[in-house]
Amino acid sequence: MLDVDKIRKDFPILKRKINGKPLVYFDNAATSQKPQSVINAITHYYEYYNANIHRGVHTLSEEATEAYESSRSKVRNFIGAKETKEIIFTRNATEAINLVAYSWARQHVLPGDEIVLSPAEHHSNFVPWQILAQERGAKLVFLDLDAEGIVDLNSAAKIIGPKTKLLTITQMSNVLGTIMPVAQLAEMAHKQGAIVLVDGAQSLPHLPVDMQKLGADFFAFSFHKMLGPTGVGVLWGKASTLESMPPFLSGGDMISSVWRDKVTFNSLPWRFEAGTPNIADVIGSGAAITYLQALGMENVHKYEQELTEYALAKLSQIDNLAVYGTHDVNKRGGLISFNMAGIHPHDLGQILSESGICIRVGHHCCQPLMRDLNVSGTARASFYVYNTKEEIDSMVEALKEAQKVLGHVACK
Amino acid sequence: MSLANDLYRETILDHYHNPRNQGQLENPTVEVEGVNPLCGDELTLYLDIDNDKVNNVAIKGKGCSINTASASMMSEAIKGESIEEAHKIINLFKEMMLSKEDMAAMPDDLEELEALRGVRNYPVRIKCALLPWNTLLEGINGIKSGNIAHGKTIKPHTVTTE
Ligand SMILES: Cc1ncc(COP(=O)(O)O)c(C=O)c1O
Numbered sequence: 001m002l003d004v005d006k007i008r009k010d011f012p013i014l015k016r017k018i019n020g021k022p023l024v025y026f027d028n029a030a031t032s033q034k035p036q037s038v039i040n041a042i043t044h045y046y047e048y049y050n051a052n053i054h055r056g057v058h059t060l061s062e063e064a065t066e067a068y069e070s071s072r073s074k075v076r077n078f079i080g081a082k083e084t085k086e087i088i089f090t091r092n093a094t095e096a097i098n099l100v101a102y103s104w105a106r107q108h109v110l111p112g113d114e115i116v117l118s119p120a121e122h123h124s125n126f127v128p129w130q131i132l133a134q135e136r137g138a139k140l141v142f143l144d145l146d147a148e149g150i151v152d153l154n155s156a157a158k159i160i161g162p163k164t165k166l167l168t169i170t171q172m173s174n175v176l177g178t179i180m181p182v183a184q185l186a187e188m189a190h191k192q193g194a195i196v197l198v199d200g201a202q203s204l205p206h207l208p209v210d211m212q213k214l215g216a217d218f219f220a221f222s223f224h225k226m227l228g229p230t231g232v233g234v235l236w237g238k239a240s241t242l243e244s245m246p247p248f249l250s251g252g253d254m255i256s257s258v259w260r261d262k263v264t265f266n267s268l269p270w271r272f273e274a275g276t277p278n279i280a281d282v283i284g285s286g287a288a289i290t291y292l293q294a295l296g297m298e299n300v301h302k303y304e305q306e307l308t309e310y311a312l313a314k315l316s317q318i319d320n321l322a323v324y325g326t327h328d329v330n331k332r333g334g335l336i337s338f339n340m341a342g343i344h345p346h347d348l349g350q351i352l353s354e355s356g357i358c359i360r361v362g363h364h365c366c367q368p369l370m371r372d373l374n375v376s377g378t379a380r381a382s383f384y385v386y387n388t389k390e391e392i393d394s395m396v397e398a399l400k401e402a403q404k405v406l407g408h409v410a411c412k
Numbered sequence: 413m414s415l416a417n418d419l420y421r422e423t424i425l426d427h428y429h430n431p432r433n434q435g436q437l438e439n440p441t442v443e444v445e446g447v448n449p450l451c452g453d454e455l456t457l458y459l460d461i462d463n464d465k466v467n468n469v470a471i472k473g474k475g476c477s478i479n480t481a482s483a484s485m486m487s488e489a490i491k492g493e494s495i496e497e498a499h500k501i502i503n504l505f506k507e508m509m510l511s512k513e514d515m516a517a518m519p520d521d522l523e524e525l526e527a528l529r530g531v532r533n534y535p536v537r538i539k540c541a542l543l544p545w546n547t548l549l550e551g552i553n554g555i556k557s558g559n560i561a562h563g564k565t566i567k568p569h570t571v572t573t574e
Contacts, residue, residue: 346453346476346540354415363452376452376474405420406428406477 002295002303008386010035010291018356024391027358029174029202029335029382031224034288038228041287042280053279054253054270068279071286072269078289079219080210081236085268088235088242089282093201094124096220096235097168099272100197101128103248104218104241105166108195111137113165116189118143118151118180119372120173123365125199125220129168138165143185145372148326149176153184160185164194171203171214175366175378176325177308177335179203186215195241201225205384206304206333208297217241227384228288229281235272242268249274300385304334307383307392311336314396321399324378335382337364340399343406345379351402357395418530419478419537427481432488437470442555444566446547448539453479457547461555464495471544478528478537483544485524495552502545502552509538 008014011033016023025033045067051060053068069084076084090096109115115129119142133140141164144155151169160167167189171182186196198216203209205226211219219236223229237245247254247265254274256264265271292300309329315321320341326332340348349361362377363370370377381395437443437458444457455473459466469487473480486505490498501522508515508529518525531541554566 344476344479346478346537350419350534350537351415362450370452376454405415406425 002299002385004303004386004388007295008388010037011386012036012039014386019354021356024355024357024387024394026381026383026387026391026395027360028205028384028387029225029364029380030360031230032205032227032384033386034229034284035227035291037291038284038287042229042284045280045283050280052276064279064283067283067286068277071282071289074286074289075234075236078293079204079236080212082212083239086236086239086242088237088269088272089277090233090235091231091278092224092233093199093220093222094233096218096233097125097197097199098128099235099248100218100220100237101132103245103272104195105129105132106136107246109133109136109138109165112163113138114141114161114163115139116141116143116160116164116167116194118169118173119145120149120176120178120366120369121168121170122174122199122201123367124201125168125170125197126368129166139163143169148328148331149173149178149324150326150331151180151185153181156185157188160188160192160194162192164189164192166195166197168197168199170199170201171209172206172333172335173325173366173369174202174335175337175364175369175380177332177337177382178325179207179331179333183213183215190215202333202335205292207301211236223281223285223288226288227291228285231278231281232285239268242272247274248272251275253277295385303385304383305329307387307389308332308334308336310389311381311383311392311395314392315399318396318399319403324373334384335380337378337380339375339378340403343402345377347406348379348399348402351405352395352398355394355398355401357391357398359395418533421527421530423485423524423527424477424481427484428477431471431480431484433470433484433491434472435470436472437468440470442551442564442566444547444551444554446543446550448479448543450539453540453543455479455483455544455547457483457544457551459548459551459555461495461552466490466493466495466498473544475543476537476540478531479540479543482528482541485528486544486548489522489525490548495556498548498552502549505545506542508532509541 013033049060049063051064053065072084072087075087144152146152172179189196195217197218200219200221204221223232251274254266254271256266324337345361360380440458441461442459446455453475458470460468471483489501531537
């Protein structure tokens with residue numbers, strides 16, 4: 001189990017007061033807070049060995065290269081990838097998905113092909129495919145969600161077929177919190193000869209995930225949601241698939257040799273890392289992995305399940321409050337979307353903020369899903385390792401307060 | 413700064429719970445849609461304009477308290493006014509919300525709009541308050557420019573928040 005008191009001391013921001021009240025940070029699905037060790041890793045690089053990486057023969061460059069590449073090894077180990085060359089650093093999950101859309105998909109997706117995805121995709125894993133489909137004359141085909149907000153496998157078996165070129169799906173919905181049956185879906189897709197991309201932006205920060213078991217061909221995530229800095233994402237791809245792909249961005253670093261009239265490209269993974277990368281934040285991301293591994297992802301997951309179970313029970317005691325997605329904590333992660341009858345999420349967010357509580361309100365970059373749910377937005381509380389049951393109690397009190405402030409609205 | 417003083421004043425809550433001029437016009441001169449993509453506020457404004465006068469106005473929308481109340485108060489402020497007067501009111505309101513200095517109090521006949529002044533203290537919410545007004549401006553300008561055929565719908569093109 002986690003020693004949460006000790007963990008909280010590692011996060012300097014948690015000392016902050018908002019309107020005289022202790023900060024309660026429940027917006028982890030948008031971005032997490034950062035422990036001192038991550039902040040220190042970044043500062044130490046800038047203060048002690050800041051230099052550009054690769055090709056440098058001086059001490060600083062060697063040290064920086066070593067630190068940058070050791071983050072890659074840590075990622076390999078953390079997600080259970082076979083080789084470090086399968087780990088490509090990007091700016092964020094969005095860029096990782098676009099890399100696949102521009103490099104792999106523009107070579108493989110043809111008119112009439114189908115791209116299968118869930119209706120709960122984040123715009124990041126939706127818009128690139130909509131654009132691609134329109135450009136290529138391919139078709140977007142949506143899986144069905146069951147009453148719990150989980151992809152329905154029976155109907156998926158009918159939807160995934162010989163025309164399916166790509167299955168792209170989030171492992172955890174950033175609105176419903178539901179965990180999708182990715183391995184089963186991947187198996188169906190592979191039987192049809194399709195390629196599988198899994199959006200791990202919400203899952204990897206909170207669950208143990210192993211590339212050897214997941215069944216994906218590509219996996220995308222962002223470090224800023226897992227205790228790391230902004231500006232670093234990863235695309236994992238199977239080496240054989242990545243080897244066959246043309247460059248995405250081109251320029252320095254991704255080349256092997258350049259002549260006036262021709263160019264040869266660098267080997268993996270550098271072929272996909274054009275230009276000077278975000279060295280400091282990649283190094284900081286390595287520190288985030290070290291921190292999470294010391295906690296143990298099984299422990300992280302168990303603790304968040306405990307918080308989620310507690311929160312769901314407390315929320316169910318509030319009148320006129322509806323939670324979206326399953327209530328079974330074995331099928332969902334620690335993010336909870338809800339609405340209160342007659343109170344716009346925007347007003348909820350404002351009133352909670354007055355009590356120092358940060359939640360997110362709005363469409364969460366999932367407008368197609370909002371339309372399906374027939375709401376303009378939801379309020380979303382999302383937990384991480386430093387959150388506590390006491391904080392959930394504060395939120396519940398503030399929600400009751402909101403009901404009082406905006407008064408007799410339920411009858412509206 | 414306190415929520416009850418600034419944001420959730422009685423006037424605002426009253427307009428939120430009982431928004432005025434709700435619904436749809438049968439045969440509007442123009443119908444304008446406004447969206448705030450950041451928070452999902454949406455409204456459709458129906459304007460009946462004749463002889464440079466706003467004869468009638470109706471609002472259909474889904475929005476937060478500030479957005480709903482602002483739209484409701486706006487509809488009362490401009491109904492029956494000339495287009496020129498409506499322009500003046502829009503400008504006064506936008507100035508109250510956006511000017512760096514604290515603007516002088518609203519004229520007596522627009523006193524109710526004062527209730528929204530406190531929203532200035534909550535920068536993210538200013539957009540909520542402005543959306544109906546910018547939508548109105550778009551409708552009026554569309555008619556004035558003569559580009560808008562009778563009964564036409566103006567769809568939101570971009571963020572109508574500034
Ligand atoms: C499920 C999911 N996918 C993708 C993203 C995009 O992440 P980023 O903005 O870091 O690229 C997010 C972030 O909110 C997400 O929740």
